Amino acid sequence: MDLMERKNPLSELDIRNMQEGLEEFETEVLQLVSFKLAGEEYAVDVMTVQEINRLADVTRVPKAPGFVDGVVNLRGKILPVINLRRFLGFPPTTEITEEMRTIVVNAEGVLAGLTVDAVNQVIRIPAKRVEKNQDFGSARNLGDVIQGVVHLEDRLVILLDIFRLLNTKSSEKERPGF
Amino acid sequence: MSETFDNEEMREIIQDFLAEAEEMLEGLDTYFVQLEANPDDKTLLNEIFRAAHSIKGSAGFIGLNRIVDVAHHAENVLNQLRQGMMRAEPAVVDIILEAMDALKLLVGEVKSGKPVELDIEGLNMKLDLLLQWGEDVQTESEREAAGVHVPQEEAPTAGDIEEMPGEPSEEDASPSPVLREPVKTEVAVAPAPRPSAPAVEGVTPVPVAGEVDQTIRVETSRLDNVMNLVGELVLGRNRLVRLSSDIADQSEWEIRTKDIAEAVTQLSRVTTDLQLAVIKTRMQPIKKVLGKFPRMVRDLSRKMGKEAVLELSGEETELDKSVIEEIGDPLVHIIRNAIDHGIESPEDRMRIGKRTEGVIRISAYQEGNSIVIEVSDDGKGIDANRIREKAVSKKLITQADADRMSDAETLNIIFLPGFSTAEKVTDVSGRGVGMDVVRTNISKINGSVDIRTRPGEGSTFIIRLPLTIAIIQALMVSIGSEVYAVPLQTVVETVKITESDIKTLSGSDVLNLRNQVLPLLRLRDEFKVPVNGEPDARKNRYVVVVQLGSRLLGLVVDRLPYQEEVVIKSMGPFLSGIRGMAGATITGDGKVVLILDVGEILQDIQFRLNQSVSSVGSAVAGHP
Structure with a gap:
């Protein structure tokens, strides 16, 4: 809507659109990077994502703890690579696909790479649409790593708390998986 | 006054003050110890007075009133000293040292912002009393000299002073010894012209006008950054070196090869120079650490009723800053040990014909790629047999081991956790904590420590430290398809063997190396290296023999590709707790190679062996 070209006065519709836009502007908006993992969709705050690389x-x-695949060279820095499938308690996958990626996250200076099945898209949602306090059952190694869920039109996206994830001491999660 | 400066300037002023004050206070310690040996040294006295005065001035400028307070009281006493109206006896020096310690605490308080519990009132009163006493002795001897009879002035007794409300809370503050002694002799000798004559003797003008400082202070974070860059440069150079040798094979590139080779040579030289230059910026003379020792030796020996003097040599030897920071504690432990257990009491020493004063000598020098620090004492040495007995009774080793071990091996038992031969635990040492912490801390900086002793004559601790801790020479070893780096400093030798050379002893793999039993660790099993379809039936193996202290271990690997200088990179906070890995490096082909922490591996093996020894019967080594 290019105001410079407008020759007619603003219509009712235009005004309403602008108002909605302003509202959205005022509420806190989260930008999330969503990805696929074991048939489900997860997301992390885009502010924590430094880059996304191929495997x-x-x-x-x-x-190392079982969920650590190992380390890689990230332009001179040693980056630990975490297998998110293992971390969250899913059975590990045996085949490497073209779509798999490593999401490099940075939480207060702590860097780590998270391997996922595929990276989806960047979602913009108002912060208030994140629902917290869900119970996911004991089957998975989730604990308080989940920040909440977001119900989109057609699907459910689970939001992960990167800070909690990276602060998990290796010793706590230690399973003899070496 | 602080209102006239804005926050930024104020902070800078305070920083400067802190740096200056800390330096001065450190230097003062040494001066005082020297002063005790030469109580009449005018130069020293003036230096000391000037330093205290300067601290008082700067502190006053900033408005640090408590510091000004203490410094002022101390200054009064110091003034008396330098004017010859009071003598620097041990008792006097004790009190002044208390004041110095208080100043250090107060300066520390400014630095950290954490308030410090300090009885300034009590301290000032002590200093005033001292002043008063000094003046009284002075007037009294003047009057005696003038022929007036004066009733013996009662010196403030230790009792009086003890009654002062509270003492400065410091564990090291030596309680004021009885002041009577020195006073009695003083007063008795009153007529001597010494006390009443203010310094008429020509005061040699002290030349130190403040030489122009050739050094600058650099924020270590900047240096860390430069060091990082140099690291990258080294890796880039490695990459080029490999490229260069790869290309050389193809003849059509011959001309290019020469150019590349030249460029590589030049780059290589520059890199090496740069590396050395940067390492140098981080190096500081070891006297920074040694500076506080003369005072410590003095205090400790008085406390333990021994007489000991410290001799230093090689104080200009330089060490990397981080090494200097880590080496202080181990040295303190060793010195404490020497005074507590090594040096005999003055009576004992006299009886054996030694000088009552024990000598502790610290000497530092460079030897090849390492810095060596030797701490020796001329005390009673270490009795290997007593160690054997104690170790067996504490179940640290078996009797069989004890019988078999040589004296040299036995000495290293001292470094095992939980060991101590002291009959009683003094609060200084003997809790069996000191020595193993010493070895651990030294291994942390990739160093090693050994002991040599001659019963009856003394002992020497020999500490070897690498020149720099971030860049090391490493031996690459490969196991299956994986490559690991072993710090070359820990490698004693490499041996090529066949599978049949490996024997078993009590369930563990061992090798007969020149008639010595060498315990082995198969890295393939230890690290669970995936087999990858490669048949494990290779007949040849390589054993990399590593050593830390006197413990040896043979690491069984498949191949030894090459040796390389590598930059140690941290694995980051997430993975730093893993035992056996000291860090990682990036090789010429961009791959990450893990660096083994030989110290931790040796410790873990030792732990496992001990576990299996203590389980009854034929030990099935607890391999997972």
Whole structure:
């Protein structure tokens, strides 16, 4: 809607649109990067995402917790790579597909790469649409790593708390998976 | 006054003050110890007075009143000293040192912002009393010299002073010893012209006008950054070196090869120079650490009723800043040990024919790629047999081990956690905590510590430290398709063997190396290296023999591709707790290679062996 070209006075519709836009502007809006994992859809705050890379050769780290695939060289920095499937308690996948990616997240200086099945899109939603306090059952290693869920038109997106995720001490989650 | 400066300037002024005050206070410690040995040294006295005065001035400028207060009281006493109206006896020096310690605490309070519990009133009163006493002795001897009979002035007794409300809360503050002694002798000798004559003797003008400072202070974070960049440069150079050698194979590139080779040579040289230059910016003379020791030795020996003096040599030897920060504590432990257990009491020493004063010598020098620090004492040495007995009784080793171990091996038991031969635990040492912490801290900076001793003559602790901790020489080893880096400093030798050379002893793999039993660790199993379809039936194996202290271990690997200088990169907070890995590096082909932490591996093996030893019967080594 280019106001410069407008020759007619603003119509009712225009005014309403502008008002809605203003409303949206005033409420806090979250931008999330959503991705697919084991048939479900998850997301993380875009502010924590540094970059998204294709899978690279990972150097295995003996005696690391089971959900750590290993480390990679990220332009001179050592980046631990976390297998999100394993971390969340899903059975690991055996085949590597073209769509798999490593999402590099940065939480207060702590860097890590999260391997996911496929990266979806960036979603913009008002913060208030995130529903908290859901019970996901004990089957998965989720604990309080989930910040909440978002109901979109046709699907459910689970929002992960990166800070909690990266602050999990290796010793707590240690399973003899080396 | 602080209103005239804005926050930024104020902060800078305070920073400057802190740096200056800390330096001065540190230097003062040494001066005082020297002063005790030469109580009449005018130069020293003037230096000391000037320093205290300067601190008082700067503190006053900023408005740090408590510091001004203490400094002022101390200054009064110091003034008396430097004018020859009071003598720097041990008792006097004790009180002044208390004041110095108080100043350090107060400066520390400014630095950290954490308030400090300090009885300034009590301290000031002590200082005033001292002043008063000094003046009284002075007037009294003047009058005696003038022929007037004066009733013996009662010196403030230790009792009086003890009654002062509260003492400055410091564990190290030595309680004021009885002041009577020195006073009695003083007063008795009153007529001597010494006390009443203010310094008429020509005061040699002290030349130190403040030489122009050739150094600058650099924020260590900046240096860290430069160091990082240099690291990248080293890796880039490695990459080029490999490229260069790869291309050399193809003849059509011959001409290009020469150019590339030249460029590489030049780059290589520059890189090496840059690396050295940057390492140097982080290096500081070791005297920064050694500076506080003369005072510490003095205080400790008085506390334990021994006589000991400290001799230093090689104080200009330089160490990386981070190494300097880490080496202080271990050295303190070793020195405490030497004074507590090494040096005999003055009576004992006299009886054996030694000088009553024990000598602790610290010398630092560079040897090849390492810095060596030797701490030796001329005390009673370490009795290997007593160690054997204690170790067996504490179940740290078996009797069989004890019988088999050589004296040299036995000495290293001292470094095991939980060991101590002290009959009683003094609050200084003997809790069995000191020595193992020493070794751990030294291994943390990739160093090593050994002991040599001669019963009856003394002991020497020899600490070896690498020149820099971030860049090391590493031996690459490969197991299956994986490559790991072993710090070359820990490698003693490499041996090529066949599978049949490996024997078993008590369930563990061992190797007979020149008639010594060498415990082995199969890294393939330890690290659970995936087999990858490669048949494990290779006949040849390589054993990398690593050593830390006197503990040896043979690491069984498949191949030894090469040796390389690598930059140690941190694995980040997420993975830093993993035992056995000291960090990672990035090789010439961009791959990440993990660096082994030999110290931790040795510790874990030791732990497992101990576990299996303590389980009764034939030990099935607890391999997972």
